[in-house]
Amino acid sequence: MRFLLRHTTTYNYANPVTLGRHRLMLRPRDSHEMKLHDATLMIDPLPSQIVWQYDVFGNSIALVDFDCQATTLTIESTLDVERFAFVDANALLSDHARHLPLAYSADEIRDLAGLQERHVVDPEHEVDLWAKTFLATAEGTTTTKETLSLIKEIAGSIKDNFAYIPRDIYGTQSPLETLHGGSGTCRDFAYFMMEAMRSVGLAARFVSGYIYDAAQDPGSNAVGVIGGGATHAWLQVYLPGAGWTHVDPTNALTSDIELIPVAIVREPHQASPIQGSIEAFPGDTLGMVVDISITNHA
Known part of the structure; x- marks a missing residue:
């Protein structure tokens, strides 16, 4: 089965905040059980640097740095993946x-x-x-x-x-x-x-x-x-x-066949999709909105 998956996370702030480093775990591994045809990462505001690396478990990690302030931060991951069923x-x-x-x-x-x-x-x-x-x-x-x-x-x-x-x-x-x-x-x-x-x-x-x-x-x-x-x-x-x-x-x-793995780790806290820091005053954080859609486009 082939899927188009879009995962959008938007953080809202009452006043401009300084964005620190963010660690993203949104890109799955290309493997025999799942082929990654395409992966797009869009971030607003534009980062000053994105560094890709693998963690201790071999998961793909993006380290994202900024050199600006913002009242919103939007991270959108779009994946085109083909999932193959495992033999019984x-x-x-x-x-x-x-x-x-x-x-x-x-x-x-x-x-x-x-x-x-x-x-x-x-x-x-x-x-x-x-x-x-x-x-x-x-x-x-x-x-x-x-x-x-x-x-x-x-x-x-x-x-x-x-x-x-x-x-x-x-x-x-x-x-x-x-x-x-x-x-x-x-x-x-x-x-x-x-x-x-x-x-x-x-x-x-x-x-x-x-x-x-x-x-x-x-x-x-x-x-x-x-x-x-x-x-x-x-x-x-x-x-x-x-x-x-x-x-x-x-x-x-x-x-x-219905499961689309992204991160495989030893304990749950090691598999956060998005982690990051900001410099802000108390009350500046207004929360976040997450939207996820998965469509079968075989």
Whole structure:
């Protein structure tokens, strides 16, 4: 599928402010799963300098500097991307990884260790216990479990039993907050499921990007998805043989054709689309407006 994606962010200020350096994470990587046909970045006022670099994870980063004051700052990213569906993970999964518990190879574990270990303090092991209920039999004893079945069950349980509540405030809840409150955003659900996956010994990492909602196409009969029209977040789980596999717990998606990844990181705070600084007086900041559109132009 080929998509035209436009992401516009406008910041408004009551008085002219001095714009500091901004760090943009808006350009996806060209890869076997997604071809980047074109990427355009328009910024008003015009920057004095834009420097492109890769972060520690290989994500494309733009460092933007200004030498002016402004009452508005508009950043518009336009992407023309072609998304290719991943082969069914079940067809590629290594035999030793078809059931849990599984062990990564010596070569794999050297690179996966930081993504397999728990990242959030959980003194009462609440996330562990929640995740391991999916390993239990009807009699309450733990048993081996098909790896892909467990992943699908946990994603489905988050979608069915946790309330999706959009939140404009920047940041991500801790997995314990999501578990206790039974609600969250796509970022919260992704982080919570990452820790659940790590609890059962699987390596997981955070993905930020967009999700295509086919229901918004004229005349479409498709079922709508949660998170369309905004930035979206999900996770990847590493499965021996199948590699990094996309999982979206907000929509209980274990297929990936609708997902358009931009940034892949270890923790949510490392995947902010726009970060920056300004010199201003209290009260000068009037907020921002974000507009995101994704159209299928295959």
